Every structure is written in C-alpha cells, then in structure tokens.
Amino acid sequence: MADKKIGKVSHYFDKIGVAIIEVKSAFAVGDTLKFVRHGTGEELFQQVVSSIQEEHKQLEKAKKGQGVGVKVDKKVHEGVEVYKV
Numbered sequence: 001m002a003d004k005k006i007g008k009v010s011h012y013f014d015k016i017g018v019a020i021i022e023v024k025s026a027f028a029v030g031d032t033l034k035f036v037r038h039g040t041g042e043e044l045f046q047q048v049v050s051s052i053q054e055e056h057k058q059l060e061k062a063k064k065g066q067g068v069g070v071k072v073d074k075k076v077h078e079g080v081e082v083y084k085v
Contacts, residue, residue, distance in 0.1 A: 003034060003083040009076050010067065018053075018069045019076050021062070025084070028052075028061040032085040035076055046085060047073050 006027050011020040019035075027033065029052055035044045052059040053069045062068040 003085050005081060006033070006084045007082050008038070009035075009078055009080040009082065011078060012072075012076050013069075014075065017072055017075075019072045019080075020067055020069055021082055023062045023064055023066045023068060026061060026063050027084050029059075033070070034083040034085050035072070035074075036081045036083060038079040038081055044076065044080065045074050 004025055006025040007021045007023045009019045010022045027049065029049050031049050032046055033049055034046045036042065037044060049070060051071045052062050054066055059068065
C-alpha cells in the first residue's frame with residue numbers, strides 16, 4: 001500500500017518536542033508516520049505515534065480538519081508533509 005498524506009506541520013514547539021499537524025486524513029495512536037521535506041520529497045524520519053493531543057486533551061484518533069499535537073523524536077519545521085505508512 002502506498003503511503004497516504006495525512007497533513008502537514010503547521011508549528012513546532014521546540015522545548016516540548018511537539019509538532020502541530022493540520023490533519024487532512026485520519027490517523028491514530030500506534031500508526032507509523034513519515035515526515036517528508038516539502039518540495040524535495042526527502043524523508044526526514046519515521047516514527048510510531050505514541051500520543052495525540054488537541055487543546056490539552058488526549059485523543060486516540062485525529063480526524064480530518066483537526067489541528068493536533070504529536071510528540072516527535074526529531075525537530076521538524078513548518079511545512080513538513082506528514083504521511084501514514
């Protein structure tokens with residue numbers, strides 16, 4: 001199955017290591033996400049989702065139209081595209 005684009009990073013909080021993702025397609029805790037540099041298609045890293053939050057509330061799933069926070073292993077920049085593997 002091909003990777004499915006689920007959104008892009010709209011903000012990154014450096015101190016807490018959280019990326020805010022504008023969700024275009026649903027994903028859940030336990031899914032593997034791939035972070036890709038916009039424009040070049042260069043894969044930055046992959047990781048399993050351990051936590052999803054919206055407005056400080058823990059979620060099991062992120063739905064289309066939400067802006068959610070996801071704890072990430074590495075620093076990401078605004079505009080980085082996010083794919084579900």
